[in-house]
Amino acid sequence: MSTVAIIGAGVIGLSWAELFHDHGWDVVISDPRTDLADVVGASLGERDIRLSGSVEDAVAHADFVQENGPERIELKREVFAAIAEAAPASAILASSSSSLLPSAIAEGNAAADRVLIGHPFNPPALMPLVELVPGPETSAATMDIAFDVYSSLDHTPVRLKREIRGFVGNRLQKALNDEAYYLVQQGIVDPAGLDTVMKNSLGLRWATVGPFEGGHLGGGPDGIRHLAANVGSQMTFPLGSPDRSRMDVVFDQVETAYGTGPEAYRVRAQRRDRLTRRILDAVAVQQKSEAKR
């Protein structure tokens, strides 16, 4: 059986632990939080998972390390130095970072050839995508092994050709989020209304075809060139950007719409997971029947 060390047991680390465990891995978790045993118990129930008091101990026998600490470059650099020192020389060292460059995380690290970003979408136990981002020193073998590991978890790894801040998914998300905050700040729509727009249009569409294939279909039989000449020719307005000094105005509205605190979080996260499973199941059934044809 292979062993994964999960470093950092917040929202993302706990969900990775669930996924690796449920695919037959031995899981060791390390996190300095004092309530570690309680949060692991509450989140992962009866699963047989080892808790460790230190990063060095957690990675000592790991085949794969998935790091999920706070998104601060100095801290990640420090944690990866400790990981590289203590982990077996064959271990693959992945960070869940949402936007940091792997070259920055691995700066001065003797194991830089085994460091990469394995960026999930929340929650990693359910969301299939993992972006694999190499730094300039990441070896091809590291990318291949990581690709195979995430595939074996029934996930969908996508290799980026080289590093860029925010990778692909979060650059797209940032562009969309900036416009969403702008529209709410301008009083054009409220947060729940904007979420309804997304869920019933772009969210649903992009779960099946993505922006490029969707655009090619949007132009009818003449495809993307027709769409660009027709609808696209009028999309000449500038996009907005939110006033960063007034973000609280939007946060207040989001909290009023969806509630705050552990119980509201638990209920909404469970509902999101139920709906996500249903969509994934429906897509999988359809893909299976297409593969048979």
Ligand SMILES: NC(=O)c1ccc[n+]([C@@H]2O[C@H](COP(=O)([O-])OP(=O)(O)OC[C@H]3O[C@@H](n4cnc5c(N)ncnc54)[C@H](O)[C@@H]3O)[C@@H](O)[C@H]2O)c1
């Ligand atoms: N939340 C998301 O939607 C999301 C999605 C994809 C990737 N990520 C990335 O995953 C990582 C974790 O994000 P999160 O949302 O789970 O954060 P979080 O705040 O929920 O959890 C971070 C955890 O790291 C722990 N920690 C602090 N110092 C540590 C150390 N020295 N060693 C080990 N653990 C330490 C904290 O105690 C905490 O439990 C970040 O790099 C983030 O960019 C987050």
